[in-house]
Amino acid sequence: MNRVAGELSDLQVDAQGNLRHLLTIEGLSREHVVRILDVAESFLGVNDKSIKKVPLLRGKTVVNLFFEPSTRTRTTFELAAKRLSADVLNVNISASATTKGESLLDTLRNLQAMQCDMFIVRHSDSGAPHFIARHVEADVAVVNAGDGWHAHPTQALLDVFTIRRHCADFTQLRVAIVGDVQHSRVARSQIHALNVLGAAEIRVIAPRTLLPDSIEDMGVRVYEDIHTGLKDVDVIIMLRLQHERMLGALLPSEAEYFSTFGLTPERLAKAKPDALVMHPGPTNRGVEIESSVADGPRSLILEQVTNGIAVRMAVMSLIAGPARPPEPA
Amino acid sequence: MNLHIRNARVIDPRTRRDTPGSIFVSDGKIAALDTPPPGFVSEREFDASGLVACPGLIDVCARLREPGSEHKATIASETRAAARGGITTLCCPPDTDPVIDEPASVELIYRRVEDAGYATVCPLGALTQGLRGEMLAEMGALKAAGCVGVSNAWEPVSDTRVMRRAFEYAATHDLAVFIQAYDEWLGKNGCANEGPVATRLGLPGVPIVAETVALAQMLELVAATGARVHFSQLSAARSLELVRAARDAGLNVSADVSMNHLHLSENDLLGFNSLCHVRPPLRSERDRDALRAGLRDGTLSAVCSDHQPHEPDAKLAPFPSTEPGISGLDTLLSLALKLVAENALPLLRALEALTSGPADILGIPRGSLAAGTRADICLFDADAQWEVSETSLCSAGHNTPFAGWPLPGRVRAVAIAGQLHEFPD
Numbered sequence: 001m002n003r004v005a006g007e008l009s010d011l012q013v014d015a016q017g018n019l020r021h022l023l024t025i026e027g028l029s030r031e032h033v034v035r036i037l038d039v040a041e042s043f044l045g046v047n048d049k050s051i052k053k054v055p056l057l058r059g060k061t062v063v064n065l066f067f068e069p070s071t072r073t074r075t076t077f078e079l080a081a082k083r084l085s086a087d088v089l090n091v092n093i094s095a096s097a098t099t100k101g102e103s104l105l106d107t108l109r110n111l112q113a114m115q116c117d118m119f120i121v122r123h124s125d126s127g128a129p130h131f132i133a134r135h136v137e138a139d140v141a142v143v144n145a146g147d148g149w150h151a152h153p154t155q156a157l158l159d160v161f162t163i164r165r166h167c168a169d170f171t172q173l174r175v176a177i178v179g180d181v182q183h184s185r186v187a188r189s190q191i192h193a194l195n196v197l198g199a200a201e202i203r204v205i206a207p208r209t210l211l212p213d214s215i216e217d218m219g220v221r222v223y224e225d226i227h228t229g230l231k232d233v234d235v236i237i238m239l240r241l242q243h244e245r246m247l248g249a250l251l252p253s254e255a256e257y258f259s260t261f262g263l264t265p266e267r268l269a270k271a272k273p274d275a276l277v278m279h280p281g282p283t284n285r286g287v288e289i290e291s292s293v294a295d296g297p298r299s300l301i302l303e304q305v306t307n308g309i310a311v312r313m314a315v316m317s318l319i320a321g322p323a324r325p326p327e328p329a
Numbered sequence: 330m331n332l333h334i335r336n337a338r339v340i341d342p343r344t345r346r347d348t349p350g351s352i353f354v355s356d357g358k359i360a361a362l363d364t365p366p367p368g369f370v371s372e373r374e375f376d377a378s379g380l381v382a383c384p385g386l387i388d389v390c391a392r393l394r395e396p397g398s399e400h401k402a403t404i405a406s407e408t409r410a411a412a413r414g415g416i417t418t419l420c421c422p423p424d425t426d427p428v429i430d431e432p433a434s435v436e437l438i439y440r441r442v443e444d445a446g447y448a449t450v451c452p453l454g455a456l457t458q459g460l461r462g463e464m465l466a467e468m469g470a471l472k473a474a475g476c477v478g479v480s481n482a483w484e485p486v487s488d489t490r491v492m493r494r495a496f497e498y499a500a501t502h503d504l505a506v507f508i509q510a511y512d513e514w515l516g517k518n519g520c521a522n523e524g525p526v527a528t529r530l531g532l533p534g535v536p537i538v539a540e541t542v543a544l545a546q547m548l549e550l551v552a553a554t555g556a557r558v559h560f561s562q563l564s565a566a567r568s569l570e571l572v573r574a575a576r577d578a579g580l581n582v583s584a585d586v587s588m589n590h591l592h593l594s595e596n597d598l599l600g601f602n603s604l605c606h607v608r609p610p611l612r613s614e615r616d617r618d619a620l621r622a623g624l625r626d627g628t629l630s631a632v633c634s635d636h637q638p639h640e641p642d643a644k645l646a647p648f649p650s651t652e653p654g655i656s657g658l659d660t661l662l663s664l665a666l667k668l669v670a671e672n673a674l675p676l677l678r679a680l681e682a683l684t685s686g687p688a689d690i691l692g693i694p695r696g697s698l699a700a701g702t703r704a705d706i707c708l709f710d711a712d713a714q715w716e717v718s719e720t721s722l723c724s725a726g727h728n729t730p731f732a733g734w735p736l737p738g739r740v741r742a743v744a745i746a747g748q749l750h751e752f753p754d
Binding site (some may be wrong): 011026045103104105124125126127130132135146147149150151185188197212213215217218 | 374408523524525527528529531532533534600601641642645646647648650
């Protein structure tokens with residue numbers, strides 16, 4: 001295990017190998033990931049019932065601590081916590097509030113004083129959930145809901161969960177991640193998750209301005225041309241392109257991006273005939289993906305959203321649930 | 330007072346001396362080595378058996394936080410910590426609050442330093458008023474008030490015409506210009522070396538070209554203006570190639586490196602260790618090795634502490650939101666001796682880079698044991714071991730990534746202008 005994986009897993013996995021926090025996929029074993037996916041599978045059934053609740057986190061308080069605006073991720077975490085019977089507190093702290101002088105640590109101590117059991121953290125600084133995990137009391141858990149460009153582990157888990165429901169064997173899979181890898185915490189976590197599960201090949205496809213330095217070191221192959229990059233892949237993951245990327249001179253325009261890197265039916269045809277199309281949402285139609293592809297038969301975009309609840313239930317119950325979490329159905 | 334230091338291993342890098350002997354101090358100056366000058370009557374004897382006696386260390390870059398950030402440290406606390414670490418002269422950059430851009434600020438610093446009574450300070454004056462990069466600071470007045478050079482610290486001078494004029498004007502007053510080679514655009518928002526570690530951690534990167542582009546531009550201005558320029562805390566192998574080529578071409582430039590960059594690399598950021606958040610960022614291990622080689626071969630003529638003491642809260646935040654900098658006065662000598670112990674550097678060269686090397690950069694007649702020089706002497710036990718910890722640090726800033734490191738070398742006493750301060754353990 002390399003050094004970064006070692007240091008990070010020390011923080012999120014206890015001496016018995018149980019998950020204490022979920023901060024990043026990096027450093028998790030294959031068993032950890034498969035366990036989360038298996039437990040998530042058992043929760044899919046819960047979500048289909050008319051009474052969508054299990055009592056695994058009854059009496060626990062989960063705090064959605066969001067320092068960055070988010071609707072979708074926060075809502076799915078909230079739903080997941082409620083379906084586990086937890087009490088949920090949503091705390092949205094805008095950047096302006098923290099500049100009033102209250103430090104992150106002050107905020108944290110105040111919330112801890114209210115006897116919360118789990119913090120779901122989103123922050124624009126890479127490493128913020130690690131920082132919080134280092135400073136919370138021993139019985140408080142931290143789940144990373146996205147930090148800077150660093151990690152978004154539950155998103156990556158729901159992505160591999162969704163892939164697994166369609167193709168069980170990762171060792172045969174070629175996966176292409178297309179778009180703004182440089183600024184994407186989702187892409188970094190996906191790369192780790194796919195590597196842990198033994199994917200045959202992971203490709204990243206982007207213009208050089210959106211590729212981070214030495215990304216190959218994370219176990220991917222780099223393509224700057226989408227046609228060759230998509231050839232014979234089984235899964236295509238499109239990344240969201242933020243509008244502000246035009247300001248930093250990273251790209252000339254959304255139109256040019258779409259014309260060179262957008263996923264069109266013609267480009268999709270380069271991939272395997274039954275290739276899956278995914279996107280962490282929200283999609284920019286006509287910027288990174290054409291509507292006909294986003295809504296087409298191979299798109300799993302809405303399925304990803306549905307699966308997000310089950311995967312987040314699995315993560316929260318494994319971290320803060322009873323000593324013996326539910327056996328997979 | 331006449332002081333006689335005897336039984337020391339006397340090392341003077343300036344004369345390549347490393348032999349047992351005595352030092353005779355009179356009127357705050359070195360009177361003689363080995364043989365007492367005529368009529369010398371010792372008033373105080375210091376038995377330096379088992380100790381090295383070398384010139385007091387000179388640190389070309391240390392922030393004392395006063396005026397303006399006294400909640401981090403003060404001139405009194407840091408000049409004392411410097412003395413404890415064997416450092417007898419500190420050079421502080423002008424980015425205090427207020428900025429050192431007028432004689433009153435210089436006088437304030439000199440007064441506080443004198444009141445404290447420990448290490449002495451050579452301030453750098455501002456290159457431009459308020460470090461805003463627009464109008465020239467009153468360099469003549471700053472020099473008269475006691476500034477040894479001028480600098481814009483980390484504040485950019487975006488207008489190259491202003492930079493050129495500043496070089497010319499500084500040269501007129503025979504003031505060295507201290508440059509932090511950093512292109513503000515290429516380094517914008519970055520907090521870690523652009524490379525595999527920053528990519529993994531999702532930290533915004535500062536590419537090496539942010540340093541080399543600025544460096545290349547400054548070297549051209551040096552060639553055009555004839556200014557005497559010193560580059561502070563270079564961080565990359567490529568930067569040393571540029572400096573080496575410039576010196577081979579006859580340019581009057583020098584450069585230093587921070588002790589942090591000789592021991593740490595980007596890998597030390599793993600786990601989001603904010604104690605390793607520094608400017609310029611820690612680079613690759615290859616760069617670190619090149620910096621060590623550059624120090625050995627003389628491309629780098631000094632090692633500084635790049636001392637930046639902080640209050641604990643400054644580092645208690647997610648990595649990108651923490652303040653950069655390491656508290657380094659306490660560990661400067663020991664980390665140099667660690668390089669010696671690891672055979673990365675000969676002892677004489679290590680001490681040269683902490684004494685005569687920095688003296689030449691600052692243009693001050695210190696950093697040697699020659700008769701007539703101010704009696705700044707560092708007396709240390711090279712074999713003593715100590716462990717860096719919060720309680721073993723003398724600086725008000727405890728922000729060090731070296732905590733827990735066992736280090737060689739402990740200062741037992743320093744003489745500052747002949748005034749002896751002893752530090753029994």
